[in-house]
Amino acid sequence: MAGLSDDAQWIVMMGFVVSLSFFFLALLLNQSTVVGQTTAESVLDFPKNDIRDVRSVMIQSAELNATGQITGGQYATIQNDIQTLSLSEKKAVVQYQIINTNPVWLSIHYNNGVTSYNETYVSP
Amino acid sequence: MVNDLGQLFTIEGVAASMIMLFTTYLVLGATTVYTPGDSHISDMQLEQIGTDALNMMNTPSNCTSTSCVSTLQQIVSETDTNLSAANSTFNMIFLNYVNNRTESMSDNLHYEANITFRDTTDGPNSTTISSYYLASNRNLNGVEHPVRVTEWVIIGPPNFPGIILPPGAHYIAQPRAVLVEVLLWRD
Amino acid sequence: MIDDAGNLSIDFLVGFTIFMITLIYVATLIPTLFIGLKSNSIDYDAVAYRTGVILAEDPGMPYNPSWETLPNTSDSDILRFGLALSKDTPNILTPEKITRFFCTSEFVYPSDYQTRAVFGDYPYQFNISLQMAGSNVTQSIGDVLPDQDYGYSRRVIKVKEHSNATLDFSNFNVISGQPASNLPLGIYTQNATNQAFSVYFNYSYLLTSGPGYNNLAYQINPLAPSGANGIIGGEGALINLTGLQYLPQNTGGVDTTVNLSSISIYKSQSEAPIGTGQLPFVGPELNSTNPTQFLLYIDGNTTPVTQLPYPVGSNISLFIPPGLLSFMGGGDSSTLLNITMQFNLTDGNGNPQSDWYLNSTQVMPDGAFEYNYTNPNITQPQLVDGVMDVAVW
Numbered sequence: 001m002a003g004l005s006d007d008a009q010w011i012v013m014m015g016f017v018v019s020l021s022f023f024f025l026a027l028l029l030n031q032s033t034v035v036g037q038t039t040a041e042s043v044l045d046f047p048k049n050d051i052r053d054v055r056s057v058m059i060q061s062a063e064l065n066a067t068g069q070i071t072g073g074q075y076a077t078i079q080n081d082i083q084t085l086s087l088s089e090k091k092a093v094v095q096y097q098i099i100n101t102n103p104v105w106l107s108i109h110y111n112n113g114v115t116s117y118n119e120t121y122v123s124p
Numbered sequence: 125m126v127n128d129l130g131q132l133f134t135i136e137g138v139a140a141s142m143i144m145l146f147t148t149y150l151v152l153g154a155t156t157v158y159t160p161g162d163s164h165i166s167d168m169q170l171e172q173i174g175t176d177a178l179n180m181m182n183t184p185s186n187c188t189s190t191s192c193v194s195t196l197q198q199i200v201s202e203t204d205t206n207l208s209a210a211n212s213t214f215n216m217i218f219l220n221y222v223n224n225r226t227e228s229m230s231d232n233l234h235y236e237a238n239i240t241f242r243d244t245t246d247g248p249n250s251t252t253i254s255s256y257y258l259a260s261n262r263n264l265n266g267v268e269h270p271v272r273v274t275e276w277v278i279i280g281p282p283n284f285p286g287i288i289l290p291p292g293a294h295y296i297a298q299p300r301a302v303l304v305e306v307l308l309w310r311d
Numbered sequence: 312m313i314d315d316a317g318n319l320s321i322d323f324l325v326g327f328t329i330f331m332i333t334l335i336y337v338a339t340l341i342p343t344l345f346i347g348l349k350s351n352s353i354d355y356d357a358v359a360y361r362t363g364v365i366l367a368e369d370p371g372m373p374y375n376p377s378w379e380t381l382p383n384t385s386d387s388d389i390l391r392f393g394l395a396l397s398k399d400t401p402n403i404l405t406p407e408k409i410t411r412f413f414c415t416s417e418f419v420y421p422s423d424y425q426t427r428a429v430f431g432d433y434p435y436q437f438n439i440s441l442q443m444a445g446s447n448v449t450q451s452i453g454d455v456l457p458d459q460d461y462g463y464s465r466r467v468i469k470v471k472e473h474s475n476a477t478l479d480f481s482n483f484n485v486i487s488g489q490p491a492s493n494l495p496l497g498i499y500t501q502n503a504t505n506q507a508f509s510v511y512f513n514y515s516y517l518l519t520s521g522p523g524y525n526n527l528a529y530q531i532n533p534l535a536p537s538g539a540n541g542i543i544g545g546e547g548a549l550i551n552l553t554g555l556q557y558l559p560q561n562t563g564g565v566d567t568t569v570n571l572s573s574i575s576i577y578k579s580q581s582e583a584p585i586g587t588g589q590l591p592f593v594g595p596e597l598n599s600t601n602p603t604q605f606l607l608y609i610d611g612n613t614t615p616v617t618q619l620p621y622p623v624g625s626n627i628s629l630f631i632p633p634g635l636l637s638f639m640g641g642g643d644s645s646t647l648l649n650i651t652m653q654f655n656l657t658d659g660n661g662n663p664q665s666d667w668y669l670n671s672t673q674v675m676p677d678g679a680f681e682y683n684y685t686n687p688n689i690t691q692p693q694l695v696d697g698v699m700d701v702a703v704w
Contacts, residue, residue: 055280141329
């Protein structure tokens with residue numbers, strides 16, 4: 001190998017340098033077009049409105065129970081409704097239990113497979 | 125005068141050009157041009173508008189200690205006794221919320237709404253889910269790209285004695301939680 | 312290769328030429344990579360969405376005391392705009408925050424709004440508009456919307472309107488010697504030269520017995536926004552007295568002139584009903600002939616009254632701004648605060664003349680008209696629809 005001439009290696013070297021810079025450029029450009037998409041997808045993915053909605057309906061049913069406007073049996077029916085519908089329609093496991101009736105003290109659990117939410121709600 | 129001592133330069137030059145051409149075509153083929161639809165931004169905007177509209181429909185405008193009922197609760201309860209009135213009320217109010225803009229031109233969104241409930245004709249612990257039609261202003265025919273938004277509604281006390289679920293079939297004289305589901309799309 | 316003959320070999324030239332031609336060709340292909348790329352426009356929708364969420368769902372920073380109550384000189388203390396009533400009531404906005412946000416004489420577009428609502432390093436142009444249902448008026452800040460693409464976010468909102476107490480005396484009639492029977496609930500008139508009409512707020516009742524399980528959206532709360540114990544979500548209270556010209560009976564044959572002589576505020580730490588030997592309210596905390604801290608309109612004038620005493624004809628409209636009474640109550644939520652209007656009745660020449668007029672000192676149980684959730688003369692806070700558009704480009 002010592003006898004082979006390496007005088008023209010700089011041409012190939014320039015070729016390599018130019019190629020590598022193209023790769024780098026392509027990487028940058030590819031990442032930048034994804035910015036808008038990932039923002040929208042993460043907004044769609046995070047179930048903010050679902051959690052707020054199901055939480056408010058749980059609290060409402062617990063308050064109705066605490067003020068005696070619905071009986072314990074009716075409250076259990078509503079609880080069953082929420083859990084069953086949530087699993088089949090919203091694809092989320094939802095559970096809540098009343099820790100104390102008056103003032104309302106509620107433990108809420110929500111999990112849709114991607115996001116998990118737990119709360120202990122105390123009526124203000 | 126002519127010998128082959130300089131072949132090296134030619135070969136190296138050709139090799140370098142091959143490398144550059146190959147890389148370029150690789151790079152040009154790898155980056156893509158995103159259209160707005162690919163990025164789901166319009167889906168996000170539609171979902172935002174839809175959930176806002178349903179949320180506001182389910183917030184009572186007036187709430188006193190004796191009466192604190194939202195528009196959506198009234199509409200869902202009315203599906204039992206007068207489905208066509210519930211249909212037109214929901215249609216008017218929902219479209220108003222969803223198409224109103226601050227500029228003078230209204231938006232042009234379409235929807236189809238259903239009410240989904242747990243059917244307890246087989247017993248109180250039944251897990252059968254059924255749904256019935258609430259309202260729509262355009263029929264879905266498969267080419268639209270709709271977004272689904274939902275809202276929980278408790279119907280029953282303290283102002284309504286409970287509704288027949290499904291309407292006209294089996295009377296359930298107690299309060300229930302139902303899910304109002306709306307498919308929303310833009311032409 | 313290096314010698315001083317000055318020739319380059321042909322092979323070298325060929326190789327180098329091939330390389331250069333390829334390089335030039337490839338370099339002209341590169342701009343096609345940039346076709347779909349406008350980095351700033353990619354996130355217009357994301358920035359508009361974020362701004363929409365900040366304005367519609369966040370109450371702003373500072374939160375306690377609330378940012379819209381800071382004086383004009385402390386604009387730099389406002390860290391973030393947010394129009395929502397509270398974190399627990401998203402999409403429900405308050406009129407005070409909306410008015411302060413859209414005050415273009417105080418905040419400059421785009422710099423003030425960029426740092427407090429839109430955020431980001433890039434100098435976006437934007438337009439934020441709000442319109443209430445049933446109204447043609449659109450409040451907006453920012454540039455005119457462009458024709459080309461812009462990112463937008465639309466929010467459906469409700470605005471919490473103030474409560475008000477409206478007492479109408481147009482149907483007043485007195486049976487001689489007897490107090491009138493067809494008056495609004497709890498009001499008692501009597502024959503005297505100095506009359507006092509009081510409205511009182513029982514905060515511990517107002518803050519714990521609200522409708523909708525004490526939902527802030529329906530709560531009457533003139534104490535906040537700077538109350539103690541994290542009490543937030545304050546609003547104003549409005550008292551309208553109409554038909555007052557029918558009250559004086561002019562029994563002496565001379566027309567009675569009525570002057571509103573002062574507005575005073577009294578305080579009590581507990582209810583002490585009439586007849587228990589205790590004065591329900593002590594004070595006054597404030598005895599003012601300068602009503603400018605309230606907004607007092609008499610007889611339909613569009614400019615507020617600035618100096619008392621002032622003659623009263625047919626109606627009085629008193630607006631108590633949010634947070635005003637928290638100062639009087641020392642920020643204590645168990646306080647009862649009483650706002651009393653004193654009236655002097657005279658004949659045309661300034662001599663005292665006794666006549667029938669508005670007087671609540673005998674109202675049971677506390678000697679004042681209670682501003683509460685159940686009185687039919689009080690219109691409760693209600694939520695009015697609206698829509699807010701955010702456009703960014």
